[in-house]
Amino acid sequence: MRRETAIRRRTPMTTFPSRPTGWALPFGVGVATALVMVPLALWAGVRLGTLSSNTVRAAVPALLLVGVVPPLAVVGMEAWVIRRLGAAPGRTGLAVALALGTQVLVLAGAIGLHASARRPGDAALLTGVLAVLLPLGVTGALRARGRSGAAALRASRASLPLCLVLLGLPGGADAGCPERSLWPTQDWASAPLPAGHEPALRAFEDHAFTRKEPASERKGIRTDGVLILHRGRLVYERYAPGWTAQKRHLGWSMAKSATNALTGLAVAQGALALEDSICKYVKATRESACAIQVRHLLEFASGLDWQEGYENGPLQTSSVLAMLYGEGHGDMVAFITSHVQRDAPGTSWEYSSGDTTLLAAVVGAAMRPRQPEGWEWRLLFEPLGVRSAVWERDGKGVLVGSSLLYATPRDWAKLGFLFLNDGCWEGQRLLPEGWVAQSTAVSGPLRQKRLYWDPGDVQGWQLWLNRRVPGVQEGKPWPHVPEDAYAMRGHWGQSVTIIPSLDVVVVRMADDREPGAFELDAFLARALALVGQSP
Known part of the structure; x- marks a missing residue:
């Protein structure tokens, strides 16, 4: 009787396994989240960029929105799915760092290639790239419970050539069109004349x-x-x-x-x-x-x-x-x-x-x-x-x-x-x-x-x-x-x-x-x- 009691006391009581048992579902959810959040953030960033005539004042919050919201959303949704599967997420901090780093890297590459969120082709390509790259690092990091996360880092580094190849596809980024923060499709936005214009106006x-x-x-x-x-x-x-x-x-x-x-x-x-x-x-x-x-x-x-x-x-x-x-x-x-x-x-x-x-x-x-x-x-x-x-x-x-x-x-x-x-x-x-x-x-x-x-x-x-x-x-x-x-x-x-x-x-x-x-x-x-x- 005493031996049976001792055996029972040594039995682990946690309901979580030591690490997630699968990767396909979290990865799929990460892809779906990116496919929704990246174009939504791009659209919101473009709209936000038109609210001010000051380019810097408009661009900074727009870039923050596009750069932060999609990666955090992917991390959050994948972690939630892993918990729903009865497992404990792994290295969440590493997942956030990898996601933000990937997002910054891809956005920097897109800007360097003169891509524009206002071009549907560019926005679609950027969405596709991030829908693959963000979940790669995030899924690996969240499954890395008790490990160093080296596998996740290797996956993230391996995604760099893929990023460059995808962004460099013909017709994806640079269509040779000028950049504008405002377009008068609905109507013309107005602005005042320069100060001291009265003599010239007369x-x-x-x-x-x-x-x-x-x-x-x-x-x-x-x-x-x-x-x-x-x-x-x-x-x-x-x-x-x-x-x-x-x-x-x-x-x-x-x-x-x-x-x-x-x-x-x-x-x-x-x-x-x-x-x-x-x-x-x-x-x-x-x-x-x-x-x-x-x-x-x-x-x-x-x-x-x-x-x-x-x-x-x-x-x-x-x-x-x-x-x-x-x-x-x-x-x-x-x-x-x-x-x-x-x-x-x-x-x-x-x-x-x-x-x-x-x-x-x-x-x-x-x-x-x-x-x-x-x-x-x-x-x-x-x-x-x-x-x-x-x-x-x-x-x-x-x-x-x-x-x-x-x-x-x-x-x-x-x-x-x-x-x-x-x-x-x-x-x-x-x-x-x-x-x-x-x-x-x-x-x-x-x-x-x-x-x-x-x-x-x-x-x-x-x-x-x-x-x-x-x-x-x-x-x-x-x-x-x-x-x-x-x-x-x-x-x-x-x-x-x-x-x-x-x-x-x-x-x-x-x-x-x-x-x-x-x-x-x-x-x-x-x-x-x-x-x-x-x-």
């Missing part, structure tokens, strides 16, 4: 918004609205009587730059190539037009004998007026390609609404087999948050790519912001890499031969440039503005000017009817002074 508004009387004569500078964006924020906005932020404004030839963007989207989709003949996609009236390539239309180099005359010239000989309002409106492609081939395509430059409208038709036909109707809105306008756009079509349903696009000034600004950010939006590349750089290089045919050209008409691909052209024009078109500036421009004074070196976009909607009354250079110089910038 000078700017006296210049831009003082109208000559009587108004019925439409003389002088007639500004309908101005927006100035600096570092991604709206710092100035004003409208003339009768205009508001919600009212659409016709952009006239600013539509040409939107057609440039649609062309870039089609190239990115693989729907067409710049060297393709237009006759691969549309039926030309004259067979000679089949020598015209997509690139020639972007460059205003179709070589068609086009007459770009407006209301101040002979109306009967104007090709553009006939296209928009006369015989060509029913079938613009047929009308444009009925023009005589004056020069070989690609050998001369002439500003032509016909070229751009033909380009819109080609792009639309190329995309039709791949995308349902309305792709222009789904792929371009909707990602930007442009909700006001109305674009007229001809009798055949072709977008009037040269002219008839209406949008609110704030939405016109978003198109400019797309170009400013190299064709990217919220970390996603919409236009092909290098597209904006090509679009803002001086058109090759312009250097060769120019027809109906005025000094200052420096063009890229459907964009106006502030570039010197040696042998053609030695000075900048806008002398008081940085040389890297370029603009979307339209009839009667419309403009969206993009200045990458100053991180500035200036939008002007107008009704200038008096030739020579408005000068873009003088207007932009005053706008830049208002935000405290100078070339």
Whole structure:
């Protein structure tokens, strides 16, 4: 009896084994926790980063959130599961240290590779990497009860090559998109003008918004609205009587730059190539037009004998007026390609609404087999948050790519912001890499031969440039503005000017009817002074 009692006293009373009996379930829970908590922390970090205009003040708490919450959550959930299995967690302190160290290492690698939490592809890859690496070290440490934890450390060190391989996968980290803490997809965030701006404000508004009387004569500078964006924020906005932020404004030839963007989207989709003949996609009236390539239309180099005359010239000989309002409106492609081939395509430059409208038709036909109707809105306008756009079509349903696009000034600004950010939006590349750089290089045919050209008409691909052209024009078109500036421009004074070196976009909607009354250079110089910038 005494011996039996002694044996009973030597029997251990604890309900926990000396170490966890399995690793699969805790590891699986750790993976699941990481798959939930990493994207949630990334999303919360991005949102937190937009709450302050001070980059450091916003970045520090955002990085702490992303760096601390997921690893602690994985440790906590795995430890809880091990207890539920009737075991005692091992070296919890080591697990926390390994998890935090792994998280810091992966985040540092991602930052070094220019990954962005705003790019879904980058966020997904980062989540996948951490969903593997975090549980590896944590599970090993929590199972290391009574041991040195060397196995856990070896597992953590072995995960470093895996981390580097995964983060280095093509297309995962660096898509070449600029980083932004704010995007105006929903609406523009605002910021105040610099201190002491009052004299510059008076000078700017006296210049831009003082109208000559009587108004019925439409003389002088007639500004309908101005927006100035600096570092991604709206710092100035004003409208003339009768205009508001919600009212659409016709952009006239600013539509040409939107057609440039649609062309870039089609190239990115693989729907067409710049060297393709237009006759691969549309039926030309004259067979000679089949020598015209997509690139020639972007460059205003179709070589068609086009007459770009407006209301101040002979109306009967104007090709553009006939296209928009006369015989060509029913079938613009047929009308444009009925023009005589004056020069070989690609050998001369002439500003032509016909070229751009033909380009819109080609792009639309190329995309039709791949995308349902309305792709222009789904792929371009909707990602930007442009909700006001109305674009007229001809009798055949072709977008009037040269002219008839209406949008609110704030939405016109978003198109400019797309170009400013190299064709990217919220970390996603919409236009092909290098597209904006090509679009803002001086058109090759312009250097060769120019027809109906005025000094200052420096063009890229459907964009106006502030570039010197040696042998053609030695000075900048806008002398008081940085040389890297370029603009979307339209009839009667419309403009969206993009200045990458100053991180500035200036939008002007107008009704200038008096030739020579408005000068873009003088207007932009005053706008830049208002935000405290100078070339």
